[in-house]
Amino acid sequence: MRKQFLDLGKQPIANGFLYKDQRKNEYFFNLGVAFDEETKLITQTEYVDPPLMFNDEYVYRGSMSKTMRDHFKELSATLDPKAKVLEIGSNDGVFIKNFSPKNTIAVEPCSNFAKETQDMGYTTYPEFWTQELADKIHKIHGKQNIIFAANCICHIPDLNQTFSAVKSLLSEDGVFIFEDPSLAEVINNNSYDQIYDEHPHVFSVIALDNLLKRNGLQIVKVKNLKVHGGSNRIFAKKIDSKIDKTVEQNKSYERILGLDKFETFKRFAIRVEQSKNDLIQLLTRCKEEGKTVISYGATSKSTTVFNYCGIGPNLIKYITDTTPEKQGKLSPGMHIPVLSPGCLLEDGVDYAYLGAWNFIKEINEKEHKYLDNGGKFITHVPVVKIV
Numbered sequence: 001m002r003k004q005f006l007d008l009g010k011q012p013i014a015n016g017f018l019y020k021d022q023r024k025n026e027y028f029f030n031l032g033v034a035f036d037e038e039t040k041l042i043t044q045t046e047y048v049d050p051p052l053m054f055n056d057e058y059v060y061r062g063s064m065s066k067t068m069r070d071h072f073k074e075l076s077a078t079l080d081p082k083a084k085v086l087e088i089g090s091n092d093g094v095f096i097k098n099f100s101p102k103n104t105i106a107v108e109p110c111s112n113f114a115k116e117t118q119d120m121g122y123t124t125y126p127e128f129w130t131q132e133l134a135d136k137i138h139k140i141h142g143k144q145n146i147i148f149a150a151n152c153i154c155h156i157p158d159l160n161q162t163f164s165a166v167k168s169l170l171s172e173d174g175v176f177i178f179e180d181p182s183l184a185e186v187i188n189n190n191s192y193d194q195i196y197d198e199h200p201h202v203f204s205v206i207a208l209d210n211l212l213k214r215n216g217l218q219i220v221k222v223k224n225l226k227v228h229g230g231s232n233r234i235f236a237k238k239i240d241s242k243i244d245k246t247v248e249q250n251k252s253y254e255r256i257l258g259l260d261k262f263e264t265f266k267r268f269a270i271r272v273e274q275s276k277n278d279l280i281q282l283l284t285r286c287k288e289e290g291k292t293v294i295s296y297g298a299t300s301k302s303t304t305v306f307n308y309c310g311i312g313p314n315l316i317k318y319i320t321d322t323t324p325e326k327q328g329k330l331s332p333g334m335h336i337p338v339l340s341p342g343c344l345l346e347d348g349v350d351y352a353y354l355g356a357w358n359f360i361k362e363i364n365e366k367e368h369k370y371l372d373n374g375g376k377f378i379t380h381v382p383v384v385k386i387v
């Protein structure tokens with residue numbers, strides 16, 4: 001049974017950056033979040049139909065930050081270069097470009113990105129991950145040694161089909177490696193903005209192990225990662241494989257945090273509301289003092305924050321983002337203009353809200369002049385504050 005604990009209100013497509021004349025037709029849905037008593041999964045009460053989010057206009061590019069480019073390069077160096085590798089949700093190829101196109105298959109439903117990896121020489125299936133697709137790939141290419149997915153499995157509403165399709169395509173000793181934001185970190189950081197249409201689930205190791213086991217797989221190792229505000233890299237194999245101690249370590253830590261109990265999430269919902277009130281209060285004060293406040297990084301996370309808190313161009317003058325596909329458009333729902341990053345100093349920016357708070361290290365290095373000259377960042381993670 002699913003029990004709702006959080007209502008993040010009316011939300012648009014988080015990556016649905018739009019032109020002025022598209023505002024009339026904007027799609028909205030109600031973002032409710034629930035706890036599943038049986039599997040312990042945190043999941044949305046209503047799923048947005050995937051083609052509304054993942055299509056030929058998709059704008060999120062995995063390779064936009066050095067942090068992520070380095071992250072995937074590092075992982076690739078630890079994997080067997082001769083392995084047959086398939087990636088689910090290959091985006092602009094930020095992971096697979098570390099492998100030879102000879103043994104590598106990409107699966108990407110956003111056809112604009114599928115075309116890019118195809119042009120780079122990788123066999124690419126411009127489709128959603130389904131059992132039908134796994135069967136087709138099996139027939140043509142045989143079983144795979146490594147199936148990889150980064151920030152993708154938590155995008156897929158039907159986890160049972162996803163995992164059983166993975167199992168059917170994995171070689172006997174093959175490994176399914178996937179990474180997504182960690183529920184433990186969401187609770188620790190109060191980062192409720194990890195929840196948006198594209199993230200219908202936020203995973204604990206406990207819930208994932210329950211769901212994988214139902215489908216003939218089990219977690220054999222867990223690696224805690226810093227990226228995306230704290231993620232877990234899950235290594236899963238067929239049942240009866242050897243299990244590393246990191247699995248029980250993570251599960252027992254999660255039990256200490258109470259991630260297997262509904263009450264934990266009721267308390268989380270109270271902290272989320274507090275965060276909203278604090279952020280509105282801080283931005284309103286900045287406005288009253290005549291300060292210039294912008295937002296740094298037009299992230300999907302900031303779509304959740306701005307729409308939940310009702311923050312629009314009245315409080316945030318504009319958003320900067322390095323992604324060409326987002327520039328010149330308006331942010332989803334609240335319609336704040338998105339511009340290419342200029343110079344915060346020359347623009348007289350006093351405060352920049354960190355939409356991309358998960359890249360704070362990279363941003364601090366890049367913007368040291370702004371900071372040296374008294375410029376400040378605002379974040380809501382783990383609590384609303386000026387940094």
Ligand code: TMP
Pocket residue numbers: 064065296297298299300301320321322323341355356358359362363366
């Ligand atoms: P993400 O948090 O969902 O990965 O999105 C990060 C967004 O922030 C992405 O659109 C790129 C953008 N970004 C910048 O505009 N400037 C930066 O310095 C960094 C690191 C990211």
